[in-house]
Every structure is written in structure tokens, then in C-alpha cells.
Amino acid sequence: MEKPILFPCNLSSIPQGYSTFVTSAGIKDRSLDVGIVVSEKTASAAALFTQNRIVGNPILVGRKHMKKGKLKAIIVNSKNANVLSGSDGYENTVQLCEFLASKLNCRPEEILPCSTGVIGRPLPVQKILKAIDSLPASLQNPPQFDNFARATMTTDTVPKYTSRKVGNASIVATAKGSGMIEPNMATMLSYFFTDAEIESQILKEMLTRVAEKTFHCLSVDSDTSTSDTVAIMANGMAGKVDLQEFEESLCSMATDLTKMLAYDGEGATKLFQVHIQNAPSFQEARAVGKSIINSPLVKTAIYQGDPNWGRIFMAIGKTGFSFIEADKVKILWGNPPKEYRDTEEELASLSAYLKENAILDLTVDLKAGKEKATVYGCDLTEEYVRINAYYTT
Amino acid sequence: MEKPILFPCNLSSIPQGYSTFVTSAGIKDRSLDVGIVVSEKTASAAALFTQNRIVGNPILVGRKHMKKGKLKAIIVNSKNANVLSGSDGYENTVQLCEFLASKLNCRPEEILPCSTGVIGRPLPVQKILKAIDSLPASLQNPPQFDNFARATMTTDTVPKYTSRKVGNASIVATAKGSGMIEPNMATMLSYFFTDAEIESQILKEMLTRVAEKTFHCLSVDSDTSTSDTVAIMANGMAGKVDLQEFEESLCSMATDLTKMLAYDGEGATKLFQVHIQNAPSFQEARAVGKSIINSPLVKTAIYQGDPNWGRIFMAIGKTGFSFIEADKVKILWGNPPKEYRDTEEELASLSAYLKENAILDLTVDLKAGKEKATVYGCDLTEEYVRINAYYTT
Numbered sequence: 207m208e209k210p211i212l213f214p215c216n217l218s219s220i221p222q223g224y225s226t227f228v229t230s231a232g233i234k235d236r237s238l239d240v241g242i243v244v245s246e247k248t249a250s251a252a253a254l255f256t257q258n259r260i261v262g263n264p265i266l267v268g269r270k271h272m273k274k275g276k277l278k279a280i281i282v283n284s285k286n287a288n289v290l291s292g293s294d295g296y297e298n299t300v301q302l303c304e305f306l307a308s309k310l311n312c313r314p315e316e317i318l319p320c321s322t323g324v325i326g327r328p329l330p331v332q333k334i335l336k337a338i339d340s341l342p343a344s345l346q347n348p349p350q351f352d353n354f355a356r357a358t359m360t361t362d363t364v365p366k367y368t369s370r371k372v373g374n375a376s377i378v379a380t381a382k383g384s385g386m387i388e389p390n391m392a393t394m395l396s397y398f399f400t401d402a403e404i405e406s407q408i409l410k411e412m413l414t415r416v417a418e419k420t421f422h423c424l425s426v427d428s429d430t431s432t433s434d435t436v437a438i439m440a441n442g443m444a445g446k447v448d449l450q451e452f453e454e455s456l457c458s459m460a461t462d463l464t465k466m467l468a469y470d471g472e473g474a475t476k477l478f479q480v481h482i483q484n485a486p487s488f489q490e491a492r493a494v495g496k497s498i499i500n501s502p503l504v505k506t507a508i509y510q511g512d513p514n515w516g517r518i519f520m521a522i523g524k525t526g527f528s529f530i531e532a533d534k535v536k537i538l539w540g541n542p543p544k545e546y547r548d549t550e551e552e553l554a555s556l557s558a559y560l561k562e563n564a565i566l567d568l569t570v571d572l573k574a575g576k577e578k579a580t581v582y583g584c585d586l587t588e589e590y591v592r593i594n595a596y597y598t599t
Numbered sequence: 600m601e602k603p604i605l606f607p608c609n610l611s612s613i614p615q616g617y618s619t620f621v622t623s624a625g626i627k628d629r630s631l632d633v634g635i636v637v638s639e640k641t642a643s644a645a646a647l648f649t650q651n652r653i654v655g656n657p658i659l660v661g662r663k664h665m666k667k668g669k670l671k672a673i674i675v676n677s678k679n680a681n682v683l684s685g686s687d688g689y690e691n692t693v694q695l696c697e698f699l700a701s702k703l704n705c706r707p708e709e710i711l712p713c714s715t716g717v718i719g720r721p722l723p724v725q726k727i728l729k730a731i732d733s734l735p736a737s738l739q740n741p742p743q744f745d746n747f748a749r750a751t752m753t754t755d756t757v758p759k760y761t762s763r764k765v766g767n768a769s770i771v772a773t774a775k776g777s778g779m780i781e782p783n784m785a786t787m788l789s790y791f792f793t794d795a796e797i798e799s800q801i802l803k804e805m806l807t808r809v810a811e812k813t814f815h816c817l818s819v820d821s822d823t824s825t826s827d828t829v830a831i832m833a834n835g836m837a838g839k840v841d842l843q844e845f846e847e848s849l850c851s852m853a854t855d856l857t858k859m860l861a862y863d864g865e866g867a868t869k870l871f872q873v874h875i876q877n878a879p880s881f882q883e884a885r886a887v888g889k890s891i892i893n894s895p896l897v898k899t900a901i902y903q904g905d906p907n908w909g910r911i912f913m914a915i916g917k918t919g920f921s922f923i924e925a926d927k928v929k930i931l932w933g934n935p936p937k938e939y940r941d942t943e944e945e946l947a948s949l950s951a952y953l954k955e956n957a958i959l960d961l962t963v964d965l966k967a968g969k970e971k972a973t974v975y976g977c978d979l980t981e982e983y984v985r986i987n988a989y990y991t992t
Binding site: 257290390521525 | 650652653654717718781820821824825894895896899907908909913914916921924925983985988989
């Protein structure tokens, strides 16, 4: 079955005062590998970074630069993560920020640098400096956020972006990620750009709450990137907005991107949405959901429609939470949710449901509280193995 | 490359007073699916069970039966785990124990029942009762532990057993397990039979210590079985032994079985031994090791010899332990350990090492303490996906 296109991206609403630059610096090949977004006015900004203890040089630099909550630009390169990349790795990122700042006439601290790709190779920083030497003249306006999203891709098969209107303001968001994806108090590479006027501390709080319910509920493969970054820039050119409405839009956009990321997981043919209900807390609900979407036995079963629902119970039980009682737990499939468990006919129906749908919904009722969470994953296929058995070579 | 045979099993030393019975009850097909080991004299015994919150009916019954630390026999069926198997599931296990006890002229509490296989199907208990109706006349003596090991197999490709001599006593041990294998304070199905004289409390303490350093350091797929059981019977017919020597033999046997289980992991072509050195504690060393052997990105890289060592650092860092410092951590491959990291030549050598060996050794020096642990895993292959995408159907 050809993988259906589930998520058309849209750019119907573009924030004011942003321009973009996208190119191939030839880091690995001739595909797009450098993307820059610049704001006309210095923007309020916030960012979350990976909680992996081993991080890329751009994370080390980015954490410092975000302290003042102000950004003029974000620069991303793909094909090389600048992680464990030798003694020059940190200096390369610093140099990149200084060069771009000189071009944009801002302070280096107003640049957020990001790199994604292979770990452990020196960053060919000269190639990137050369590729962006034509700035600022070559900045594109109107901005091309779709191409920016494309420049950030690694093993992604499609660029991921979306937009919303909030009062007079607009928001565009992009994301990239396909493997090494289990955000854990941080996220993959994702960026929000808006012309709303919001101060950086509020942006940080919003972003933290939104990530908790969206990106942190995602896992493609249980692995956590050393480069994960999610950031937001708000240049204020459209004035103030209703903050609650704005946060709801952020959350809705982040949910869309999370689904796109799961569905574009390496080798994935299915988006797997697991809804945990009636847990003692959101955190425990999410942990049960994560255990299900990270189980290789569950992931392989849903791939080919094996109605092996016992593996779902196994994954629930292996969390070890004492509130889990086998006799109480209910698992239901589809939308609306339905139980398929006992007869051969039910198993055949479950198998057909798993085989015939690109979006799979599983609802787990723990009957152990009042909280809930939804997590997003995908299946595990032979293609996943092939992609990752030959990635650097 | 054909998978080399790394672990020849041996039964050079058989404990006194045991007999076996092995048959096909036709639970799923005509392969061996029922195995029984009976001790002439009631034995001191101990067992550890899975820490999954959702467990099979044999675990519920077995936990009760082990309270007195006495066993006459162990009965195992494969092809059906008797987990979440309907309202009769528990009664079926009770009935099986009562029937076998009547045949062996012992109390039902002296039987340890175990089931392994598909979750969620009613156990065809009548078939098993019929198959063992010829007992005790049909018990085999000398015992056939190799066939007993065979009867416990599910997706295992080879039976797993080993033996040792300790003073005048002998020990035989068997194990089964190939998928749904991450023992977590318990283990897969594994049994030790000895004619040494040791009381059950000492056996329990020994078994707990031994499992901690062996079976609990194993993961094939990060999933934890609902049926995991490790048990030991000591019938005393060979008299007392040196306890330290005995425990060392248990540990050595459990290490052998752990390696066999990892190498026979579903779809695996390689045994992956990860030695963590200089950690603050054994538990943290093991957790770092487990993070490496459970990472799908690491598992796919070692499968085809992709020298993508950055993924090892990612897996170390994602544990989040604050003692991990990227600049200090060293990763070394092979035996003796060697660093391959920077040049194209080194990467080519690493790729060759990964491709050409069926046993891969990785040494991680955390430079953060004095404790160590070795964990055992395997690669992730297309065959793993195929085995598990079609398991019940």
C-alpha cells in the first residue's frame, strides 16, 4: 500500500517582518542544507533544548544566547549535527553566529544556531560562511517558510509546516525530525514565528506547557537527539493578541507537527495515536502511552495488522505502576473506540482495522483516576532497519 | 553470512534424582509443547518472577506455591502463555497442578506451573491433562534436560542448556526466550536443577544476586514478558557443597544462558556485549549499558557495520545522568578494546570489525566512579520485524 498523504501543509497566514534564506552549502551533497529566518525587528524569543546529557555545540551556544530572550535570526544546517565534532566544533558555531550577526548588523547573542545530521564529523564551517556571504541582499521577502522547512530535513521524506491567524497576528511553524525522536522535556527541531507582541518570559511558559502536551508525547524510536531544539520568535509587528487564543493556536499547531513527525518517522507506514484515559496523573498516563508506542513488539504488530493485543497489555504492565490492574484495564481500537478481543471474528476485524488504516487509534482505559494523555508514535518496519543500518555509509 | 554457532550446549554432569517428561499436547501444532521435570525427593526451591504488573495465571499460582520453598516438579507449556486468557485461566492452572500432584503423589503446592507463548488465548488444558495422563510411568530416567529445554521454546531457534559439577553435586540449567526479553528484577523462563543440599532461603538469596548480574543485564527488545520466571530446585541427594563455589557456578551458568538468549534474540545475527566501566554505581553502569543495547539506532548500526559511533554517545547521554560528561567518556571496540573515531581509516576499520564478528564487544569508560557492569544485547534486523509482524497470524 502506497503511504497516503495525510497532512497537507499550509502557509495561508504569514507573519509580518520575516524574511528567509535557503541554500545548499554542499555540506554532504547538493540538497538544501542551510536555512535562515531573519526578523526585521529584534524579536522576543524563547527556546527549549534537549535533555540529553551529551549535546551538540549549537545547544551549548544556543543556551547562552537565549538568556536574554531576544533573537534577530535562527540559522539551521542539516547533514552535520556538529556534535562531538572535535576541538573546533564549539568555535565553528561561535564563528557562524558572529559572521551572520555582522551581516545582519546585530549582536551574535541574537542568533540561535542549530545543526542536525550525522554526529561526530567536523562541521565544514567555511562552506556555510561562503554560502551565506551574499546576505543580507539575498534574503527572500516574502519569506519562503516551506523551503526553510525543507532545508532542515534529514531523513524526513516531506517538509513539515503549518500556519494560523490569531487576531491581527499570524503564526508559522516548521518542524523536522524522523529518527532519534523521543523528546523528553525538550523536542526535535521546531520553530514558531509570529508577529504578535508577547514578552519572552510568557513565550517560555507557553512553549513549556505546549511542548508538554504535544512534542513530549511523541516517540518514533525511543532515542533522544543530542540536538533537539524548539524555539519561538515574536517580533510584535502585529501588536498584542489574546494570549489564551494564541496559546491554543500554538498547541494546535504543535499537535499537527507532532502527528506529521510521527507519521514521517523513519520507515513508518502508520501514525499510531494512543489515548490513555482515567490515569492518576497526566505524567503517568503519558508514561503508559509511551511504553506502548515504544514497544518494538507493539510497533511490529500494528505494521502488518497482527491482532496481537496481548502485547498492548504487556507494554502497559511493564511500566510497573502499582495502580495498573489487569482485570480493570480496557483496550479499545478505532474511532469511535471498540473492543476486539475474544472471538476469531473479532480478531479478524481488528486485523482488518490495523491493515486498512493509515491513522490508528488505540484507547486505553486504566480505570485508575481521572487524568488523560494522548501520545503519538508509528509502526516499525523493515524499511526502518534498512534506513538505519546504512545511514552514514 | 550464516549465523555461526557460538554456544555448544553441554550435559556432561547430570544431578541425581531427577526425571523428565516431554511431549506434544498439540496446543498449537505437533511440536514439543509440554515439559516436566520431577525430583525423586521433594526439593528445596526458590523462584523469581516478572515485575510486569500484568502477569500470567501461572505466575499468580506460582507465587503462592513458592511460599514454602519446596518443589516436587516444574511443568512448562509453550505455545500459549495463559495470560489474560478469560475467566477460566486461573482455574486451568490450578487444575493442572492438582492433576500433576495426584499423579506424582505430592501436594499441588509442590508444583511450579509455567506457560509461555501467545497472550490472550484460553489454555487448552484438557489437551495437556490428556498428554500427561501416562505419568508417572512414562517419566524418563536418565532425564532428558535437552528435550525439556526444547519443549519450552517459542520463537527460539535453538534449545539452551548447560551443566556444571560442584564438589559431589551437579547442576543443570535450561533457558528459553527470544523476544519480549528485558528482565527487570526478574527473568525469562530459566530453571536450575541440582542434587546439592541447600536450604530454600539461601537458594533465594543466591538466585537474586546471580540474576542481578546476569539475566537482569539482558535485553533483546526492551519488552518485559508477563510470564518471566527463574527457578531453582535442590533435592539434596548429593549432600552439602561449598556455597561460594556453588554460587560461582550458578553465576557462570546464568552468564552462559544470558549470552545464548541474547544471541538467539529474535532475528539477531550478533551478540552485543557492552562493558561499562568507572560508573558511580553498578545500577547506573547497568542503566547506561541498557540504554545502549536498547537503542534501535545503535542496534541497526551494528547490524550492517555502520560505524556511526555518535549513536552510542546519544544513548549514553539520553539516560540523563548528571555524572556523564561528553569530554570524558571514552568508547572502545573489540577485545582488547580500541578506539576508532576520527579518520576515514578508523571508521573503515570499525565497520570491518562490526561486520566480521558475531560477538561484538563495546567498552564504555565513563570516568565517573569505580563500579562496572556488563550487559548483553543483539542487533535489530529486518528479520526481527518479519518475525514479529506476523507472530500470531
